Amino acid sequence: MSHSLDANHETLDVLRSFLTENAHILGNLVMEVEQCLQESRPNAKEQAVRVLHAYSLQLTDLSLFFEGEVLEIYPRPVDLVIVVRDVVRMLAARCEEAPCRVSMPPSPIWIRGDSERLFRVFLILAEMVCAHAAYGEHEMFIALERGEGLRITLSNTGPAISEERIALLGSPGHRLHQDLPHEGWALLYAQQVVAAHHGTIQYTQSPAGGLHVQVSFS
């Protein structure tokens, strides 16, 4: 078996990292859908189709990004409490390995945005924090708070991560640990979506020693 791909090493490395990351995302997606169905959760099929749709949207958006286009969203009222709750529900299967505590106000928190893209972004971030926590048998925490703006925090209690590595998050090809899958392409997308909602994402060390991700909307 041989082929003649006319591309340099860096090009091949870029493709490898992209393919590996997306194979992993799809593998997770299959696991999530299977879990939904096995547990006979209400609306399991709708949830599964939603995750699939959001991932498809991510790929379309990234493809437009590489065409040089700026991501445009068509804002409408979105209740962030529902979005984050749906993400936590999708992660339920994996939270057996990294228990997840959730703190959210009961009332709706409305922003103007794109619910499917925000759902995908919080799923990407939560999956990363969860995988990192599960790697070291730690816990994770998700909180939604309203102050001057809106803040969604996703953090874990470890394993420890250096500032140098944190600074690299969001770079395509990056992975938190050698044993964990790449997450850079997905974080690049998360960054674009949050920016299109006039928000920011910050990655820091958590006070408990792990990773702390904060998404803020003004």
Add this chain to the structure above:
Amino acid sequence: MLFHIDRLPAEATRLLRLFLAGSSHTLSNLVMDLDYAAQEGKPTDMEMVLRLLRAYSVQLADLPLLMDEQPLSLYRRPLDLAAMLRAVEGSMRARFERVPCALRILSDPAWIDGDETRLYRVIWLCVENANLYTTYIRDDGEVQLHLEVGACVSVLIDDNGPGVPALYLAQLGTPSLRLYDEIPGSGWSLFYARCVLEAHGGALAFEESPLGGLRVRITLPHAVASTA
């Protein structure tokens, strides 16, 4: 290795764009099929969805290995290719309402030793290609699937789409080859199909179809048990 997104080689950007467009097309078609089934009041076949997603995930994981010319680790078991062809045709039924698909199985069952997930993906990719190209080019598109058994097991996929100029037929199945930029695709599907079939001791070939478009010929050896 980290990449600076603003300084990617132009070729990497081009290939990524193709991959993204192709992947997004694959998934959005799947969502469209599910929406269609829901609108028609048909039950959502989640087993089929999972089968497709699993197979696609395996394809994405395989491609970096194939780019490095590493062998695939196949999980072979006896498979009935006739049943697989029916499953592929069934999974695309929504799309075949626009482009009629005739399925002709001349040997039932047709046993081979193969990796079910990968071969399902390969046949699905070839049939989807036929459907896609035919749909894009004409309103009276037609796809025909034939399965026949002789010295080996053969699947023929014919369409009446635009076809491929003779000059390019031999190049089909090389990585990153795109003939029609306006039609979504990554340019890697047929490369993947060729590698998977060759790993099974089979082959992928292309010729002019009697329908006027492209004929894809998949050949695989018989199952060892059926020839013993």
